[in-house]
Amino acid sequence: MPNRPTPEIEMLRAAYAAFNARNIDAALALMTPDVAWPKAFKGGFVYGTEEVRAYWTEQWSEINPHVEPIAFYPEDAGQVLVEVHQVVRDLSGAVLADQYVGHRFTIEHGLIQAMEVCSPPSSGLGA
Numbered sequence: 001m002p003n004r005p006t007p008e009i010e011m012l013r014a015a016y017a018a019f020n021a022r023n024i025d026a027a028l029a030l031m032t033p034d035v036a037w038p039k040a041f042k043g044g045f046v047y048g049t050e051e052v053r054a055y056w057t058e059q060w061s062e063i064n065p066h067v068e069p070i071a072f073y074p075e076d077a078g079q080v081l082v083e084v085h086q087v088v089r090d091l092s093g094a095v096l097a098d099q100y101v102g103h104r105f106t107i108e109h110g111l112i113q114a115m116e117v118c119s120p121p122s123s124g125l126g127a
Contacts, residue, residue: 008080008107009072015112016069016084022060024053036114041088063096064089070100073121078107083120 011030018027028049031037036045037052041063046055059065065088073081081104088097102121106114 006074007110008074008105011107011110012072012080012082012105012112013069016067019056020066020068024056027056028053031112032108035112038115038117040117062091064091064093067103071121075104080105080107081118081121 015027015030018024018030031049031052034048035052036047037055038045039055041059042055046052065086068085068087069082070085071083073083075081081102084101084103086097086099086101087095089095100120102118104116104118105112
């Protein structure tokens, strides 16, 4: 059942809020030191919180993404699939992308250990 408030979901909500507020330190505090994070707009991955910091700093100098979680789907093996509405603008405010995507998080000891971009849940909005 989506959207059950669990400690993992509350932590992920806080991570999205920190990302959208550009509060890198608050977001990184919710990740394991060896986190694996996708470079969604460049390809590949970065590893570790300092590489995530560098990637986000570079990303935010080029584009302005806003990612709003819509629904959370706890899965097996400490994973949570999040359906998100992602709006990416250029620095002048023009919309470059407006889409729904999935983010699959691996949670370890209450922290984000990995994230991957995937298809959104097939159930669609309102699930």
